[in-house]
Amino acid sequence: MEFNKKTIRQIFLGVFGCILLYWLLHDTERVRSFISVISGIIAPFVFGGVLAFILNVPMRAIENGLLKKVSNQTAKRVLAVVLTFIALLLVVALVFWLLIPQIIDTVNALIPNLYDFFMKVQKKATQFLNENPELLEWLKANTDFENIKWDSLVKDGLAIFGNSVSTILGGAISAIGGIFTGVFNGFIAIVFSVYCLFQKETLARQGRKLLYAFIKEKIADGIVRILRLTNATFSNFLSGQCVEVCILGTLFAVCMAIFRMPYVPLISVVIAVTAFIPIVGAWVGCVIGAFLILVENPVLAVLFVAMFLILQLIENNMIYPRVVGTSVGLSGMWVLVAVAVGGELMGVFGMFLMIPVVSVVYTLARELTNKKLAGSEIDAEKLQPQPPELSSKFKEKREVNKKKQFLKKMNKKEKNK
DSSP, X not given: OOOOHHHHHHHHHHHHHHHHHHHHHHOHHHHHHHHHHHHHHHHHXXXXXXXXXXXXXXXXXXXXXXXXXXXXXXXXXXXHHHHHHHHHHHHHHHHHHHHHHHHHHHXXXXXHHHHHHHHHHHHHHHXXXXXXXXXXXXXXXXSOGGGOOHHHXXXXXXXXXXXXXXXXXXXXXXXXXXXXXXXXXXHHHHXXXXXXXXXXXXXXXXXXXXXXXHSOHHHHHHHHHHHHHHHHHHHHHHHHHHHHHHHHHHHHHHXXXXXXXXXXXXXXXXXXXXXXXXXXXXXXXXXXXXXXXXXXXXHHHHHHHHHHHHHHHHIIXXXXXXXXXXXXXXXXXXXXXXXXXXXXXXXXXXXXXXXXXXXXXXXXXXXXXXXXXXTSOOOGGGGSXXXXXXXXXXXXXXXXXXHHHXXXXXXHHHHHO
């Protein structure tokens, strides 16, 4: 083996890799602490980059639409960034303005009505059992039904509910305290996102320079193409998701107003917000809305669930696949698969992330498949939706054997005659 600079560098990298692997395997505590420190340092910049990537979608729309006639590029970019953050703050303020008063009114209305609601349920259950003596006899024979103290049971249930609320509030207060400790990191993330938005073209050019400087040109071309496809896919997905959420929230608000249901602003906004979780998110809003309406009017609660099922059926089969699925180049079937896989792997975040990821993989796989088929000599008829019946040697051999067996049987019958 010839010892030159390249060989020495490879030996050095191999030895360094072995030492690093040994350290990773045998000193896990220090590795974890080191990773924790590094992640704490880079976390604000990662969040800032993600925020910039998300805000780039409305900012690009503002630049190409509202500020299209502004000739000064610096002024155009400054106005676009300012208007984007103002729009974000207005959306957040609107959501809180709709939710907070409704939540306060709902809690004030629910607390005095919960006991009466449970007592009504008890009376209805007792009346039902009296009208069905067979069921009452079965309960007496198989359970300690007569000794159940319903009043104390309801009071205990309300006490547990109150303790749970206090525990949740205590946890929320602790969480708020933890949030305040991360204000500095949040400030860094916002400032970093602003820098990224102002200099996105410069950052993209610098990234391409690094790729072409240290990677072969053909591989760098592929990476740049995949990154551009990913950017376009994620942008289309975010736009489609926002449109779909607005449509769904408006549908629920209109339908609930038509049927004169309570808590229209609260439930419609909750369903719209939870609908950011693809396919399954609105079901969380359904459970919350059904419970709130149930306390006020059980009949309307049943009507709300029926209305939700109908609107969800329309949304899943007509609105979501067309608005979001079309925007990312996926059919409704693949959107459902992406949501299921993403939820299983990474929970709620995976549901939101997996749709554009699957779209990118689907596009690349389709292009690679078409490229392979274009260079092959496969008959085009075999690739049609209804291909012709394909010939099979096994099938032909089986048919020949059937004919031989049939001829043997016929010969035997003739000999017997």
